[in-house]
Amino acid sequence: MELRFESNPDPGRWRHRRKEGKGRSVVAFVMVLLLFGVLGGGAWYGYDRFSGRFLAADFDGPGSGEVIVEVKKNDTASAIADTLYAQGVVKSARAFVNAANENPDSTDIQVGQYKLRKEMKASDAVSMLLDLKNKYVEGAVTIPEGWTKMQVFDAFAKASGLKYEDFEKAAADISKLGVSAEWLKRTDGKKVDKSNIEGFLYPATYEIPDKNPNATAILKQVIVKFNAEMTKLNFVETAKTKFNISPYEALVAASITQVEALLPEDMAPVSRVLYNRAYSGDFPCGCLQLDSTVNYWLRLNGKEGKSSEKLTIDELHGDDNPYRYNAPGMSIGPISNPGELALKGAIEAPKSPYFFFVTIDAKGTMAYGKTFDEHNANIQIACKNGIPIC
Known part of the structure; x- marks a missing residue:
């Protein structure tokens, strides 16, 4: 087999010789x-x-x-x-x-x-x-699952030669980038911030124009991809009919699940725990109580995220933090940009009685609990397996 570019009428394509001897005895x-x-x-x-x-x-x-x-x-x-x-x-x-x-x-x-x-x-x-x-394509930018908008803006700025602030300015009103009105409302009484593009930056590879790159055009390209993927998943209708919540709330859940769950099989169960905490009325505070949302707030403010034991009382519960530990209901907004598996998990979450989850081994295996006692027992298993949460 050989690649004969010089004699190929379509340069850049390759050909191989026909197989010889086929059918011989x-x-x-x-x-x-x-x-x-x-x-x-x-x-x-x-x-x-x-x-x-x-x-x-x-x-x-x-x-x-x-x-x-x-x-x-x-x-x-x-x-x-x-x-x-x-x-x-x-x-x-x-x-x-x-x-x-x-x-x-x-x-x-x-x-x-x-x-x-x-x-x-x-x-x-x-x-x-x-x-x-x-x-x-050289110069293209690949957005991995779980990146924040800050990371995405930084990558786009470096690849395009534009400033980080150019992307912040371009994302000042996501409705002007192609996010439809269906995504700009919630069923829980909270408002959607139209200046927050977090969650809508679909993880994929995007080409950056060689000449005259434009931040608005680049972000519009991302939203086109987001809308196409949401249509494939039938995300909007499923969120509304199966869970009786807005697609934005399901997107928020997917963004948290992307950060919390390490294995594909845990995407849907973790999303269900979030729904059970926020909406069931059976979780004492009716809140999420997650370090991941608190750490997102820290990163929004230019700080590093912290492990659980290092988060201060003020960081966890400060009134100025809309992502605080005990904020009621589903989080005020997404905390990452979720990929396909996390998005599917948010709209396929099976019914369960669980209110707790914890990673219990180095493989990322998740254990679930109905009560705080069950959760503590799972934490002890994690500690025995060397997971640093004790």
């Missing part, structure tokens, strides 16, 4: 091996080309995380395979070569950088290299 195959053996080292080529199909280790899942992989000009398929193997994308180089051979569209893979996942099935890796949506 075993006898013919053996004869080919013998012939190559006579010629010397060619026997290895024949064995590698044909028997490699049956000796290609492959992952069987979709993979996880994100890896930037580069396809260079004049790369052979084997070279691409070696790159993918070296970066932990595929289990063997041969698996990718075989998958490329079996996909007639693989000749259309273009030169450039691509966002792939670790430990992918080889055929999925080929498909992702063919999907230009996965092509990485």
Whole structure:
């Protein structure tokens, strides 16, 4: 297999030779091996080309995380395979070569950088290299799940050459950026701050224009993505019909869940605990009592977040802090920008009797409790596992 850019009528795409010997009998195959053996080292080529199909280790899942992989000009398929193997994308180089051979569209893979996942099935890796949506553009900004608006503004400012304050100014009224009126109201009597874009900066990769970048245009691009993803999830209608709350309140819950839950399976249960505390009427203060909201307030004010035991009484309960520990109901606003899993968790939260959760091991496993005594018992398990919360 080889990439022939110079003779390709569509430069930037690659092609490979047709597979030879397909359908030949075993006898013919053996004869080919013998012939190559006579010629010397060619026997290895024949064995590698044909028997490699049956000796290609492959992952069987979709993979996880994100890896930037580069396809260079004049790369052979084997070279691409070696790159993918070296970066932990595929289990063997041969698996990718075989998958490329079996996909007639693989000749259309273009030169450039691509966002792939670790430990992918080889055929999925080929498909992702063919999907230009996965092509990485230098100068683009990737917003990870859980970033705050401060982090996003800082990243956009650095990539665009604009000032941090330009993005603050552009976000002064989110309704002018494309956030619809449906998101600007709550059912719990609290007001939505139209100058607060937190929660609406959907985690994804965004291209920054090379010429004359504009903060408003960049943020509008993000809101377009946010609206598209909310439509896919049917987020607005589900929040209203399933939980009888505004989509904004569900977005707030998702933003907290993104910070609190470490594992995908805990996104929905943690969201339910938040709903149970804020809305059920069965939690004594009807509040969230979370350090994460308090720490968000600290970061909003240019301070570092703190571990639980280091938060002061004033930081936890100060009247000037709308995100304080005992603020009634759902938090006044989002505390991060949640990704797809946290957003799904907020609208798929199953009914449960739990009011407490705590991480109990280094893997991020969450334990739940109905009473404070159960919660304390879970905390002791966490302490025995070396989690620093005691």
